[in-house]
Amino acid sequence: MDEPQVRSGWPLYEVFLRGKRGLNHVHVGSLHAADPQMALHHARDLYTRRNEGVSIWVVAAADITASSPDEKDPFFAPAGDKVYRHPTFYDIPDDVPHI
Protein backbone atom coordinates (compact mmCIF):
# COMPACT_ATOMS: atom_id res chain seq x y z
CA MET A 1 0.00 0.00 0.00
CA ASP A 2 2.85 2.38 0.78
CA GLU A 3 6.32 2.39 -0.63
CA PRO A 4 8.32 1.59 2.47
CA GLN A 5 11.53 1.29 0.45
CA VAL A 6 11.10 4.87 -0.77
CA ARG A 7 10.25 6.24 2.62
CA SER A 8 12.91 4.35 4.47
CA GLY A 9 15.18 5.89 1.81
CA TRP A 10 14.82 9.09 3.83
CA PRO A 11 17.31 8.58 6.63
CA LEU A 12 16.82 9.64 10.23
CA TYR A 13 18.59 12.79 11.43
CA GLU A 14 19.12 13.85 15.02
CA VAL A 15 18.55 17.55 15.69
CA PHE A 16 20.55 19.76 18.05
CA LEU A 17 19.65 23.36 18.90
CA ARG A 18 21.57 26.24 20.42
CA GLY A 19 18.84 28.05 22.33
CA LYS A 20 20.77 31.32 22.50
CA ARG A 21 24.31 32.59 22.36
CA GLY A 22 26.35 31.33 25.29
CA LEU A 23 24.64 27.94 25.46
CA ASN A 24 25.65 24.57 24.03
CA HIS A 25 23.71 22.83 21.30
CA VAL A 26 21.27 20.41 22.93
CA HIS A 27 19.58 17.37 21.44
CA VAL A 28 15.86 18.06 20.85
CA GLY A 29 14.61 15.16 18.73
CA SER A 30 14.84 13.63 15.30
CA LEU A 31 13.26 13.75 11.85
CA HIS A 32 13.47 12.14 8.44
CA ALA A 33 14.83 13.93 5.38
CA ALA A 34 16.23 13.04 1.99
CA ASP A 35 19.49 14.92 2.58
CA PRO A 36 21.18 17.15 5.19
CA GLN A 37 19.91 20.42 3.65
CA MET A 38 16.33 19.20 3.79
CA ALA A 39 16.91 17.98 7.34
CA LEU A 40 18.03 21.49 8.29
CA HIS A 41 14.92 23.08 6.78
CA HIS A 42 12.63 20.54 8.40
CA ALA A 43 14.40 21.05 11.73
CA ARG A 44 13.77 24.79 11.47
CA ASP A 45 10.06 24.24 10.75
CA LEU A 46 9.67 21.53 13.38
CA TYR A 47 11.80 22.67 16.29
CA THR A 48 12.08 26.47 16.05
CA ARG A 49 8.55 27.71 15.33
CA ARG A 50 8.81 30.02 18.37
CA ASN A 51 12.41 31.24 18.21
CA GLU A 52 13.69 28.30 20.25
CA GLY A 53 17.05 28.36 18.50
CA VAL A 54 19.74 30.56 16.97
CA SER A 55 21.69 27.65 15.47
CA ILE A 56 20.82 24.13 14.37
CA TRP A 57 22.94 21.03 13.86
CA VAL A 58 21.57 17.99 12.08
CA VAL A 59 23.50 14.72 12.20
CA ALA A 60 22.60 11.51 10.39
CA ALA A 61 21.61 9.16 13.21
CA ALA A 62 23.53 6.35 11.52
CA ASP A 63 26.74 8.37 11.98
CA ILE A 64 26.43 8.59 15.77
CA THR A 65 28.48 6.29 17.94
CA ALA A 66 26.94 6.05 21.39
CA SER A 67 27.83 4.40 24.68
CA SER A 68 25.30 2.08 26.24
CA PRO A 69 22.77 4.15 28.17
CA ASP A 70 22.69 1.62 30.98
CA GLU A 71 24.08 3.31 34.10
CA LYS A 72 25.53 0.09 35.54
CA ASP A 73 27.61 -0.13 32.40
CA PRO A 74 31.25 -0.80 33.37
CA PHE A 75 32.15 1.78 30.71
CA PHE A 76 31.79 4.49 33.35
CA ALA A 77 33.43 2.52 36.15
CA PRO A 78 36.85 4.21 35.90
CA ALA A 79 35.42 7.43 37.38
CA GLY A 80 33.53 5.64 40.13
CA ASP A 81 36.35 5.21 42.66
CA LYS A 82 38.21 8.50 42.16
CA VAL A 83 36.66 10.70 44.82
CA TYR A 84 39.93 12.65 45.03
CA ARG A 85 38.95 14.34 41.78
CA HIS A 86 36.33 16.34 43.67
CA PRO A 87 37.15 19.42 45.78
CA THR A 88 35.08 18.10 48.71
CA PHE A 89 37.60 15.26 49.15
CA TYR A 90 40.05 17.67 50.81
CA ASP A 91 39.78 18.86 54.44
CA ILE A 92 40.83 22.48 54.78
CA PRO A 93 40.64 24.33 58.14
CA ASP A 94 37.63 26.70 58.33
CA ASP A 95 39.82 29.73 58.97
CA VAL A 96 41.66 29.53 55.65
CA PRO A 97 40.01 32.23 53.50
CA HIS A 98 38.96 32.05 49.85
CA ILE A 99 39.53 28.33 49.23
Add this chain to the structure above:
Amino acid sequence: MVAMAAVTEPGVTETAVSAPAELQAHFDRTLERGRRIEPRDWVPDKYRATMIRQIAQHAHSEIIGMQPEGNWITRAPSLRRKAILIAKVQDEAGHGMYLYSAAETLGADRADLTARLISGRQKYSSIFNYPTLSYADVGVIGWLVDGAAICNQVPLCRSSYGPYARAMVRICKEESFHQRQGYELLLTMMGGTAAQRAMVQDAANRFWWPSLMMFGPPDDQSPNTAQSMAWGIKRHTNDELRQRFVDMTVPQADKLGVTLPDPELRWNDERGHYDFGPVDWDEFMAVVKGSGPCNAERIARRKAADDDGAWVRAAAAAHAAKHKAAGHAEGAA
Protein backbone atom coordinates in the same frame (compact mmCIF):
# COMPACT_ATOMS: atom_id res chain seq x y z
CA MET B 1 25.79 11.35 25.90
CA VAL B 2 23.54 11.33 22.90
CA ALA B 3 20.02 9.99 23.27
CA MET B 4 20.23 8.09 20.04
CA ALA B 5 16.98 7.43 18.28
CA ALA B 6 18.06 5.12 15.54
CA VAL B 7 18.18 1.80 17.33
CA THR B 8 15.56 -0.42 15.81
CA GLU B 9 16.34 -3.77 17.37
CA PRO B 10 14.27 -4.08 20.52
CA GLY B 11 16.24 -5.31 23.48
CA VAL B 12 19.50 -5.69 21.65
CA THR B 13 21.94 -3.78 23.80
CA GLU B 14 25.18 -4.64 25.49
CA THR B 15 23.19 -5.70 28.53
CA ALA B 16 21.25 -8.31 26.55
CA VAL B 17 23.74 -10.88 27.82
CA SER B 18 22.51 -10.37 31.42
CA ALA B 19 19.95 -12.73 32.88
CA PRO B 20 16.30 -11.69 32.29
CA ALA B 21 15.63 -11.53 36.04
CA GLU B 22 18.52 -9.09 36.49
CA LEU B 23 17.31 -6.92 33.62
CA GLN B 24 13.78 -6.89 35.02
CA ALA B 25 15.13 -5.97 38.47
CA HIS B 26 17.13 -3.09 37.01
CA PHE B 27 14.05 -1.84 35.10
CA ASP B 28 11.92 -2.07 38.25
CA ARG B 29 14.56 -0.23 40.31
CA THR B 30 14.72 2.59 37.75
CA LEU B 31 10.95 3.07 37.99
CA GLU B 32 10.90 2.81 41.80
CA ARG B 33 13.44 5.61 42.03
CA GLY B 34 11.28 7.73 39.75
CA ARG B 35 13.99 7.75 37.10
CA ARG B 36 13.26 7.85 33.39
CA ILE B 37 13.54 4.96 30.97
CA GLU B 38 15.68 6.00 28.00
CA PRO B 39 16.09 4.59 24.46
CA ARG B 40 18.09 1.35 24.33
CA ASP B 41 17.38 0.54 28.00
CA TRP B 42 16.12 -2.98 28.42
CA VAL B 43 12.35 -2.90 28.94
CA PRO B 44 9.76 -5.70 29.19
CA ASP B 45 8.19 -6.47 25.78
CA LYS B 46 4.78 -5.47 27.10
CA TYR B 47 6.10 -2.05 28.24
CA ARG B 48 7.57 -1.45 24.79
CA ALA B 49 4.37 -2.52 23.01
CA THR B 50 2.12 -0.48 25.31
CA MET B 51 4.34 2.58 25.01
CA ILE B 52 4.49 2.35 21.20
CA ARG B 53 0.72 1.97 21.03
CA GLN B 54 0.14 4.94 23.35
CA ILE B 55 2.59 7.24 21.55
CA ALA B 56 1.40 6.17 18.08
CA GLN B 57 -2.24 6.70 18.97
CA HIS B 58 -1.33 10.13 20.31
CA ALA B 59 0.68 10.97 17.18
CA HIS B 60 -2.16 9.82 14.91
CA SER B 61 -4.58 12.00 16.90
CA GLU B 62 -2.43 15.07 16.29
CA ILE B 63 -2.20 14.34 12.56
CA ILE B 64 -5.90 13.54 12.10
CA GLY B 65 -6.66 16.49 14.39
CA MET B 66 -5.41 18.84 11.67
CA GLN B 67 -8.46 18.06 9.54
CA PRO B 68 -11.50 19.34 11.47
CA GLU B 69 -9.99 22.79 11.96
CA GLY B 70 -8.06 22.79 8.69
CA ASN B 71 -11.48 22.82 7.03
CA TRP B 72 -11.93 26.40 8.18
CA ILE B 73 -8.61 27.92 7.10
CA THR B 74 -9.96 29.16 3.77
CA ARG B 75 -13.09 30.53 5.44
CA ALA B 76 -11.57 32.23 8.49
CA PRO B 77 -13.32 35.60 8.94
CA SER B 78 -10.18 37.78 8.97
CA LEU B 79 -6.51 37.67 8.10
CA ARG B 80 -5.70 37.65 11.82
CA ARG B 81 -7.89 34.62 12.47
CA LYS B 82 -6.54 32.89 9.39
CA ALA B 83 -2.91 33.37 10.46
CA ILE B 84 -3.74 32.05 13.95
CA LEU B 85 -5.55 29.02 12.57
CA ILE B 86 -2.74 28.17 10.15
CA ALA B 87 -0.23 28.40 13.02
CA LYS B 88 -2.40 26.16 15.15
CA VAL B 89 -2.86 23.48 12.50
CA GLN B 90 0.88 23.62 11.78
CA ASP B 91 1.50 23.03 15.49
CA GLU B 92 -0.68 19.90 15.35
CA ALA B 93 1.51 18.60 12.53
CA GLY B 94 4.58 19.42 14.63
CA HIS B 95 3.15 17.57 17.64
CA GLY B 96 2.56 14.52 15.47
CA MET B 97 6.19 14.67 14.29
CA TYR B 98 7.60 14.99 17.84
CA LEU B 99 5.58 11.94 18.81
CA TYR B 100 6.46 9.77 15.81
CA SER B 101 10.07 10.66 16.57
CA ALA B 102 9.58 9.42 20.18
CA ALA B 103 7.91 6.20 18.95
CA GLU B 104 10.87 5.53 16.69
CA THR B 105 13.22 5.49 19.68
CA LEU B 106 11.36 2.34 20.77
CA GLY B 107 12.00 0.62 17.46
CA ALA B 108 8.78 1.56 15.67
CA ASP B 109 8.96 2.47 11.99
CA ARG B 110 7.25 5.70 10.98
CA ALA B 111 5.99 4.50 7.59
CA ASP B 112 4.62 1.39 9.28
CA LEU B 113 2.76 3.48 11.85
CA THR B 114 1.17 5.54 9.07
CA ALA B 115 0.17 2.35 7.27
CA ARG B 116 -1.42 1.06 10.49
CA LEU B 117 -3.38 4.30 10.89
CA ILE B 118 -4.66 4.18 7.32
CA SER B 119 -5.62 0.53 7.52
CA GLY B 120 -7.44 1.09 10.82
CA ARG B 121 -5.19 -1.19 12.85
CA GLN B 122 -4.24 1.75 15.09
CA LYS B 123 -6.68 4.29 16.49
CA TYR B 124 -6.74 8.02 17.08
CA SER B 125 -8.83 10.08 19.49
CA SER B 126 -12.54 9.65 18.81
CA ILE B 127 -13.14 13.41 19.16
CA PHE B 128 -11.79 14.05 15.65
CA ASN B 129 -14.58 11.98 14.11
CA TYR B 130 -17.05 14.77 14.78
CA PRO B 131 -17.63 17.40 12.07
CA THR B 132 -16.86 21.13 12.36
CA LEU B 133 -20.10 22.71 11.19
CA SER B 134 -19.49 26.39 11.96
CA TYR B 135 -16.61 28.73 12.63
CA ALA B 136 -17.52 28.71 16.33
CA ASP B 137 -16.38 25.08 16.33
CA VAL B 138 -12.81 26.34 15.88
CA GLY B 139 -13.16 28.28 19.13
CA VAL B 140 -14.88 25.46 20.99
CA ILE B 141 -12.26 22.95 19.87
CA GLY B 142 -9.53 25.22 21.23
CA TRP B 143 -11.41 25.75 24.48
CA LEU B 144 -12.87 22.28 25.21
CA VAL B 145 -10.95 19.78 23.09
CA ASP B 146 -7.53 21.33 23.65
CA GLY B 147 -8.50 22.02 27.27
CA ALA B 148 -9.25 18.32 27.75
CA ALA B 149 -6.05 17.43 25.94
CA ILE B 150 -4.06 19.66 28.31
CA CYS B 151 -5.67 17.92 31.33
CA ASN B 152 -4.65 14.58 29.85
CA GLN B 153 -1.20 15.67 28.78
CA VAL B 154 0.23 17.72 31.64
CA PRO B 155 0.67 14.58 33.81
CA LEU B 156 2.30 12.83 30.84
CA CYS B 157 5.19 15.30 31.06
CA ARG B 158 6.22 12.97 33.92
CA SER B 159 5.81 9.78 31.89
CA SER B 160 8.43 7.17 32.76
CA TYR B 161 9.55 7.05 29.12
CA GLY B 162 12.01 9.93 28.65
CA PRO B 163 11.52 10.79 24.95
CA TYR B 164 7.72 10.79 25.35
CA ALA B 165 7.89 12.96 28.48
CA ARG B 166 10.17 15.46 26.73
CA ALA B 167 7.87 15.61 23.69
CA MET B 168 4.94 16.24 26.05
CA VAL B 169 6.70 19.18 27.71
CA ARG B 170 7.09 20.83 24.33
CA ILE B 171 3.53 19.99 23.29
CA CYS B 172 1.95 21.30 26.50
CA LYS B 173 3.67 24.67 26.08
CA GLU B 174 2.17 24.99 22.61
CA GLU B 175 -1.28 23.71 23.61
CA SER B 176 -1.63 26.65 25.95
CA PHE B 177 -1.69 28.96 22.91
CA HIS B 178 -4.32 26.70 21.33
CA GLN B 179 -6.66 26.89 24.28
CA ARG B 180 -6.30 30.61 24.78
CA GLN B 181 -6.85 31.48 21.12
CA GLY B 182 -10.03 29.37 21.20
CA TYR B 183 -11.39 31.01 24.32
CA GLU B 184 -10.57 34.48 23.03
CA LEU B 185 -12.35 33.70 19.76
CA LEU B 186 -15.45 32.63 21.70
CA LEU B 187 -15.33 35.72 23.93
CA THR B 188 -15.28 37.85 20.78
CA MET B 189 -18.24 35.99 19.28
CA MET B 190 -20.22 36.17 22.53
CA GLY B 191 -19.78 39.94 22.37
CA GLY B 192 -21.24 39.95 18.87
CA THR B 193 -24.75 39.41 17.48
CA ALA B 194 -27.45 37.07 18.80
CA ALA B 195 -26.77 34.80 15.83
CA GLN B 196 -23.08 34.62 16.75
CA ARG B 197 -23.91 33.79 20.37
CA ALA B 198 -26.24 31.05 19.17
CA MET B 199 -23.42 29.60 17.05
CA VAL B 200 -21.18 29.41 20.10
CA GLN B 201 -23.89 27.75 22.19
CA ASP B 202 -24.61 25.25 19.42
CA ALA B 203 -20.92 24.37 19.09
CA ALA B 204 -20.60 23.90 22.87
CA ASN B 205 -23.69 21.67 22.85
CA ARG B 206 -22.14 19.43 20.22
CA PHE B 207 -18.63 19.23 21.66
CA TRP B 208 -19.25 19.03 25.42
CA TRP B 209 -20.02 15.33 25.70
CA PRO B 210 -17.45 14.15 23.15
CA SER B 211 -14.87 16.20 25.12
CA LEU B 212 -15.73 14.28 28.30
CA MET B 213 -15.30 11.04 26.33
CA MET B 214 -11.72 12.05 25.47
CA PHE B 215 -10.60 10.82 28.90
CA GLY B 216 -11.58 7.27 27.99
CA PRO B 217 -13.95 4.78 29.59
CA PRO B 218 -14.81 4.94 33.30
CA ASP B 219 -12.24 3.47 35.69
CA ASP B 220 -14.20 0.27 36.33
CA GLN B 221 -14.14 -0.43 32.58
CA SER B 222 -10.50 0.46 32.03
CA PRO B 223 -8.64 -2.81 32.68
CA ASN B 224 -5.16 -1.57 31.69
CA THR B 225 -5.08 1.41 34.04
CA ALA B 226 -3.46 -0.42 36.99
CA GLN B 227 -0.54 -1.76 34.93
CA SER B 228 -0.06 1.58 33.17
CA MET B 229 0.06 3.41 36.49
CA ALA B 230 2.56 0.90 37.91
CA TRP B 231 4.77 1.54 34.90
CA GLY B 232 4.50 5.30 35.28
CA ILE B 233 3.04 5.76 31.81
CA LYS B 234 -0.27 6.92 33.24
CA ARG B 235 -0.34 9.15 36.31
CA HIS B 236 -4.08 9.62 37.03
CA THR B 237 -7.15 7.53 36.28
CA ASN B 238 -9.60 8.47 33.50
CA ASP B 239 -12.30 9.50 35.98
CA GLU B 240 -9.89 11.68 38.01
CA LEU B 241 -8.86 13.59 34.90
CA ARG B 242 -12.44 13.90 33.65
CA GLN B 243 -13.50 15.40 37.01
CA ARG B 244 -10.55 17.80 36.94
CA PHE B 245 -11.59 18.95 33.45
CA VAL B 246 -15.22 19.51 34.48
CA ASP B 247 -14.16 21.47 37.59
CA MET B 248 -11.85 23.63 35.47
CA THR B 249 -14.32 24.25 32.67
CA VAL B 250 -17.59 25.13 34.40
CA PRO B 251 -16.38 28.54 35.66
CA GLN B 252 -14.98 29.25 32.17
CA ALA B 253 -18.40 28.50 30.65
CA ASP B 254 -20.07 30.81 33.20
CA LYS B 255 -17.69 33.62 32.35
CA LEU B 256 -18.35 33.07 28.68
CA GLY B 257 -22.11 33.00 29.15
CA VAL B 258 -22.46 29.52 27.63
CA THR B 259 -24.73 26.85 29.13
CA LEU B 260 -23.12 23.41 29.19
CA PRO B 261 -25.69 20.86 27.95
CA ASP B 262 -26.05 18.82 31.13
CA PRO B 263 -29.08 19.38 33.42
CA GLU B 264 -27.36 17.40 36.19
CA LEU B 265 -24.30 19.65 36.27
CA ARG B 266 -24.08 21.32 39.69
CA TRP B 267 -21.58 22.08 42.44
CA ASN B 268 -21.41 19.46 45.17
CA ASP B 269 -20.25 21.09 48.39
CA GLU B 270 -19.64 17.78 50.12
CA ARG B 271 -17.35 16.42 47.43
CA GLY B 272 -15.81 19.76 46.61
CA HIS B 273 -16.40 18.98 42.91
CA TYR B 274 -19.03 19.48 40.25
CA ASP B 275 -21.43 16.56 39.78
CA PHE B 276 -22.27 15.77 36.18
CA GLY B 277 -24.64 13.47 34.30
CA PRO B 278 -23.82 10.08 32.74
CA VAL B 279 -21.71 9.99 29.59
CA ASP B 280 -23.18 8.02 26.68
CA TRP B 281 -20.56 5.26 26.48
CA ASP B 282 -22.48 3.45 23.74
CA GLU B 283 -21.92 6.46 21.49
CA PHE B 284 -18.24 6.47 22.47
CA MET B 285 -17.79 2.78 21.61
CA ALA B 286 -19.64 3.22 18.31
CA VAL B 287 -17.36 6.11 17.30
CA VAL B 288 -14.22 4.23 18.38
CA LYS B 289 -15.34 1.23 16.34
CA GLY B 290 -15.68 3.36 13.20
CA SER B 291 -19.32 4.49 13.14
CA GLY B 292 -18.73 8.14 14.02
CA PRO B 293 -19.95 10.86 11.64
CA CYS B 294 -16.53 11.41 10.02
CA ASN B 295 -14.40 8.28 10.56
CA ALA B 296 -14.33 7.25 6.90
CA GLU B 297 -13.77 10.82 5.69
CA ARG B 298 -10.80 11.39 8.04
CA ILE B 299 -9.01 8.22 6.99
CA ALA B 300 -9.75 8.76 3.30
CA ARG B 301 -8.24 12.24 3.52
CA ARG B 302 -5.16 10.95 5.33
CA LYS B 303 -4.72 8.23 2.72
CA ALA B 304 -5.10 10.73 -0.13
CA ALA B 305 -2.43 12.97 1.41
CA ASP B 306 -0.11 9.98 1.74
CA ASP B 307 -0.77 8.82 -1.84
CA ASP B 308 -0.47 12.32 -3.29
CA GLY B 309 2.84 12.83 -1.51
CA ALA B 310 4.41 9.62 -2.79
CA TRP B 311 5.96 11.19 -5.90
CA VAL B 312 7.44 14.03 -3.83
CA ARG B 313 9.10 11.57 -1.46
CA ALA B 314 10.40 9.53 -4.37
CA ALA B 315 11.68 12.61 -6.22
CA ALA B 316 13.47 13.97 -3.14
CA ALA B 317 15.09 10.58 -2.50
CA ALA B 318 16.20 10.37 -6.14
CA HIS B 319 17.57 13.92 -6.02
CA ALA B 320 19.52 13.15 -2.85
CA ALA B 321 20.88 9.89 -4.29
CA LYS B 322 21.98 11.66 -7.49
CA HIS B 323 23.82 14.39 -5.61
CA LYS B 324 25.41 11.92 -3.27
CA ALA B 325 26.66 9.90 -6.26
CA ALA B 326 27.94 13.09 -7.95
CA GLY B 327 29.71 14.05 -4.73
CA HIS B 328 31.40 10.66 -4.57
CA ALA B 329 32.45 10.82 -8.20
CA GLU B 330 34.00 14.25 -7.62
CA GLY B 331 35.74 13.01 -4.52
CA ALA B 332 37.19 10.08 -6.46
CA ALA B 333 38.44 12.19 -9.38
